[in-house]
Amino acid sequence: MARPSSGVVRPDRALPGAPPPEAIRPVLTDIFQEFAQQIGPSTVGGLVIGSIYALVALGYTMVYGVLRLINFAHSEIFMIGTFATLFVLSLVDLPGPLSGFALIGMLLLLFVVAMAASGGSAILLELLAYRPLRKNNAPRLAALISAIGASLFLQELFALVVIPKVFGLPGRVDAAVPRVMDRDTVFTVFGTSVKTDQLVIVVAAVIMMVALDQLVSRTRIGRGIRATAQDPEAAVLMGVNIDTIVRLTFLLGGAMAGVAGVLYALEFENIRYNIGFLLGIKAFTAAVLGGIGNIRGALVGGVALGLVENWGAIFFGSQWKDVIAFVILVVVLLFRPTGILGESLQQARA
Amino acid sequence: MGRKRTVIALAALLAGALALSACGGGGGGGASGGGSDANTIKIGFMGDLTGENSGIVIPPRNGAKMAIDAYNATNPPKKIELVEYDSQGTPDQAVPLVTKAIQQDKIVGLIGPAFSGESKAADPVLEQGQIPSISPSATNPGLAQNGWKYFHRVVAADSAQGPALADFLVTAKSPKTAFVISDDQEYSVGLADAVEKQLKAKGVTVDRDQFAQAASDYSSSVAKIKAANPDVIFFGGYYSQGGRLLKQIRDAGVTALFATGDGSLDTGLIKGAGEQAAEGAIVGCPCAVPGATAAQGTLKEFYDKYKSTFNVEPAVYSTEGYDAATAFIKAVQAGNTTPDTINTFLATLSFAGVAKPVKFQPDGDVESTDIFVHEVKGGKIELLGNSKDAKLG
Numbered sequence: 001m002a003r004p005s006s007g008v009v010r011p012d013r014a015l016p017g018a019p020p021p022e023a024i025r026p027v028l029t030d031i032f033q034e035f036a037q038q039i040g041p042s043t044v045g046g047l048v049i050g051s052i053y054a055l056v057a058l059g060y061t062m063v064y065g066v067l068r069l070i071n072f073a074h075s076e077i078f079m080i081g082t083f084a085t086l087f088v089l090s091l092v093d094l095p096g097p098l099s100g101f102a103l104i105g106m107l108l109l110l111f112v113v114a115m116a117a118s119g120g121s122a123i124l125l126e127l128l129a130y131r132p133l134r135k136n137n138a139p140r141l142a143a144l145i146s147a148i149g150a151s152l153f154l155q156e157l158f159a160l161v162v163i164p165k166v167f168g169l170p171g172r173v174d175a176a177v178p179r180v181m182d183r184d185t186v187f188t189v190f191g192t193s194v195k196t197d198q199l200v201i202v203v204a205a206v207i208m209m210v211a212l213d214q215l216v217s218r219t220r221i222g223r224g225i226r227a228t229a230q231d232p233e234a235a236v237l238m239g240v241n242i243d244t245i246v247r248l249t250f251l252l253g254g255a256m257a258g259v260a261g262v263l264y265a266l267e268f269e270n271i272r273y274n275i276g277f278l279l280g281i282k283a284f285t286a287a288v289l290g291g292i293g294n295i296r297g298a299l300v301g302g303v304a305l306g307l308v309e310n311w312g313a314i315f316f317g318s319q320w321k322d323v324i325a326f327v328i329l330v331v332v333l334l335f336r337p338t339g340i341l342g343e344s345l346q347q348a349r350a
Numbered sequence: 351m352g353r354k355r356t357v358i359a360l361a362a363l364l365a366g367a368l369a370l371s372a373c374g375g376g377g378g379g380g381a382s383g384g385g386s387d388a389n390t391i392k393i394g395f396m397g398d399l400t401g402e403n404s405g406i407v408i409p410p411r412n413g414a415k416m417a418i419d420a421y422n423a424t425n426p427p428k429k430i431e432l433v434e435y436d437s438q439g440t441p442d443q444a445v446p447l448v449t450k451a452i453q454q455d456k457i458v459g460l461i462g463p464a465f466s467g468e469s470k471a472a473d474p475v476l477e478q479g480q481i482p483s484i485s486p487s488a489t490n491p492g493l494a495q496n497g498w499k500y501f502h503r504v505v506a507a508d509s510a511q512g513p514a515l516a517d518f519l520v521t522a523k524s525p526k527t528a529f530v531i532s533d534d535q536e537y538s539v540g541l542a543d544a545v546e547k548q549l550k551a552k553g554v555t556v557d558r559d560q561f562a563q564a565a566s567d568y569s570s571s572v573a574k575i576k577a578a579n580p581d582v583i584f585f586g587g588y589y590s591q592g593g594r595l596l597k598q599i600r601d602a603g604v605t606a607l608f609a610t611g612d613g614s615l616d617t618g619l620i621k622g623a624g625e626q627a628a629e630g631a632i633v634g635c636p637c638a639v640p641g642a643t644a645a646q647g648t649l650k651e652f653y654d655k656y657k658s659t660f661n662v663e664p665a666v667y668s669t670e671g672y673d674a675a676t677a678f679i680k681a682v683q684a685g686n687t688t689p690d691t692i693n694t695f696l697a698t699l700s701f702a703g704v705a706k707p708v709k710f711q712p713d714g715d716v717e718s719t720d721i722f723v724h725e726v727k728g729g730k731i732e733l734l735g736n737s738k739d740a741k742l743g
Contacts, residue, residue: 037577038570041602045569172401174590176621183601195601268566270594270622272402278564313570319534319560321570 035314040192042310048198048267050306051205055260056283057290057298058212059122059253065229065293066249068140072147073125075280076154077118077254081261082271083158084117085110086167086177097182106180107200107262114258122254123247125150131243159273174270181266201263208259209299212252216295225249229293285329291339300340304328390429391687393418393678394457395671396447396472397464397487398439403588405616407439407464410486410671412660414461417675421683428682432675437463441471448472452479458689459483459681461674464667466490467536473501482693484677486670489612489636490540494713500693501714504673504703506636506721508537511611512544514721515584515634518737520552523607525581527555531571531595532586533563541611542586549584561591568595572602580606588613593622600627612636615666615724615731625729632742633731637667638705638722641732652704673703 056078063071088110098106129150133143159171169175181200185193216222227235228245236242264279265271282305290301305325312324336342395414397407415432422429433455437444444463451457452475460476460483463469469488476483477498484502485493491509493501519525528549532542539560546556557578559571575583583599583606585592592614599608600623610619612635620628640649642663652672656664681695700709706718721737734740 034577038573041573041576042570045567045573049567049569170400170404173405173618174402174593174622176624179624268594269597269624270566270590275566278562278566310570310573314573317559318565318568318571318574319562321565322562 054302118258413671
């Protein structure tokens with residue numbers, strides 16, 4: 001049921017400097033007041049989830065750029081990253097939340113393990129679910145169905161086998177991740193405090209994305225990826241090994257999803273077998289919003305989606321979050337059919 | 351070459367199909383092995399037995415199993431077989447399962463479905479098949495208002511739980527402002543609405559928000575709660591969402607009392623939120639969950655037997671599952687073995703259940719409307735007592 005957002009006038013909560021509620025127009029004042037109170041934490045929350053969307057979106061966008069394939073199983077690659085985090089944490093037996101160098105060391109360890117787990121799974125996925133189809137020149141639709149099948153397979157594999165056997169937990173309920181970092185206020189902007197975990201997530205996500213962007217636009221490997229995206233046949237003639245490039249693309253996209261998995265697990269501390277489903281849809285939306293096939297577009301799309309969702313929730317209530325996200329997507333695509341940044345992987349600067 | 355591949359593919363398909371059907375036989379019909387000999391009648395149990403919210407369905411299943419095993423151990427002329435149906439708590443799985451239970455397994459009664467949403471979809475099928483049902487845990491008020499003749503429940507509806515919990519919060523905390531939040535499931539919205547209405551009636555200013563069931567980032571809701579700065583927070587919904595929400599609320603530095611209803615009465619709430627964040631949370635329920643220390647009398651007896659049988663402590667609705675099974679057992683003991691005679695018997699049945707008297711009203715609701723309050727203390731859910739006279743420590 002649709003319910004408008006809370007709309008109770010509470011004069012005693014007026015911000016200093018804001019006009020008294022009985023002044024000009026009570027309703028407008030009220031909306032303004034509500035907005036002013038919520039905008040800070042909503043923005044921070046939106047940036048945090050938006051960074052995670054963006055990291056996952058990279059995998060969708062790169063695979064699409066190279067293969068013109070929507071890799072629906074990518075959401076499960078992300079899920080594998082969250083469980084890799086839990087796996088490491090269950091081995092090391094944390095004494096409690098870490099700080100300083102211990103925290104940085106732990107984060108690096110988690111990133112490496114999760115990137116290896118997710119990247120490895122992505123390569124395996126490509127090898128088992130997509131390559132045989134590609135070798136036989138199967139229609140693109142077949143690969144799409146294979147992707148959906150792989151997604152369901154991985155979810156059930158975790159629910160029925162991996163989580164009960166490896167972690168000894170019930171397969172379909174939330175698994176709790178122990179706390180790795182304290183949530184201390186690092187600094188305060190406009191009355192909104194930014195906590196350690198939030199800062200770490202945004203910074204880590206930005207570093208990862210800049211690194212990937214540089215890799216694709218500056219290195220030999222990156223040139224191979226761009227060449228394949230532009231024209232696979234010409235790339236082969238130019239001596240690019242397509243199979244290697246495709247494998248690399250899956251590896252890089254998977255590794256980014258692994259990082260996203262670590263950040264997600266550390267922030268929300270509850271993970272489960274189907275955690276990638278909704279987040280995957282949102283990340284895919286972010287990829288399309290930013291311009292699918294475009295690496296910087298994934299960043300823009302992810303952050304934009306996270307922010308718009310949370311801002312929209314201020315006015316309409318959190319139950320409208322998902323609707324808002326897709327309305328924005330449709331509106332953007334109406335005016336810019338190729339997404340916000342539009343341009344795709346192949347046209348990136350050489 | 352092409353021919354050979356086709357053959358291999360066919361063989362693989364066939365093997366897969368065989369394996370699948372073997373699994374299906376093992377999973378679905380496992381409990382019904384033994385078949386329909388003349389001295390056994392079948393009672394079904396339906397609910398989310400393996401899914402996300404199975405933590406509140408396994409305990410009533412255990413309770414029912416305990417009652418029926420004890421009955422069968424007396425070597426009665428008619429034994430009862432408990433057939434389990436795992437609906438995953440969803441309406442679209444409950445309906446075909448109910449049809450299967452009626453037509454194929456020929457059950458004479460059903461304990462369940464456990465949740466309100468699936469009950470709403472499955473109960474009309476039971477009504478049409480004229481099979482009496484007793485739900486241990488479906489609390490949506492609307493279920494009793496359909497004129498169904500075969501529907502019963504041994505638990506008070508949300509229409510009783512909501513106001514009782516709101517009254518308890520008002521007495522215990524005398525709040526000026528409250529924040530009521532829920533996810534978008536039928537049960538959750540119903541309970542949250544009931545609490546909101548009663549709080550407003552008592553003069554409390556109420557803010558409201560709602561999030562999607564599948565969401566796990568609640569930052570926008572948390573921002574609203576922070577902005578509203580309420581004295582108490584009430585969450586309508588199940589424990590997996592409740593645990594995540596409570597963790598994010600406490601992480602944001604909000605310390606207001608967190609109260610919730612029966613759907614969150616599970617240690618999953620504490621696991622999801624973390625022990626520290628969950629401390630002091632209030633959990634109401636039309637059920638009473640006997641703990642090791644607080645239980646006395648029949649509750650203590652139940653606690654001991656349950657603990658020794660299943661090697662876990664009784665949890666939410668375990669006593670209700672037991673009472674629902676007892677109602678069917680009493681019907682069978684009185685010589686009723688067809689769905690219709692059992693249903694007629696249930697209309698006049700009256701006995702002392704584990705935590706409260708069981709007597710059904712004509713609409714299927716149980717007469718007792720007692721609501722019990724529990725508090726999270728040191729990582730455990732402890733019974734505080736009846737909401738009318740329970741006190742916060």
